Amino acid sequence: MPTTSATVKIIDIVVSDLGAAIEFYRRLGLEFERDQYMPDDHAGCDLPNGLHLMLDTDEARSKITANWTPPTSSRAFLTFEYDTPAAVDATYAELVAAGVTGLQEPYDAPWGMRYATVADPSGNGVDLYATLA
Known part of the structure; x- marks a missing residue:
């Protein structure tokens, strides 16, 4: 410690x-x-x-950072919380329509959230979620 x-x-x-x-x-x-x-x-x-x-x-x-090279895949995800599951669906659809790579279409996760994942332009993972009612 x-x-x-x-x-x-x-x-x-x-x-x-x-x-x-x-x-x-x-x-x-x-x-x-x-x-x-x-x-x-x-x-x-x-x-x-x-x-x-x-x-x-x-x-x-x-x-x-000396000797730093870009990773070949994302190992960290920035996560955004939304007020409603519909907002997750709408945001995912807007991003994909704008050419953003969708990694996981919105779905109802077993832990009680509407969840989706996209990649930022550099391939970093970005999660979108809202608590299910």
């Missing part, structure tokens, strides 16, 4: 195309601001409760 404590403040998603990622996440209600010092490689978005979501390009990440 660590002797000091830390607080999670930032989630960083690595993307191959910053503009495409910003547009994709805008469709899900997030507004990113490009960094004034690295406008082509880094953007951030403040979330509730002091959490900050960042987008970094592959190139930016390789400057931060």
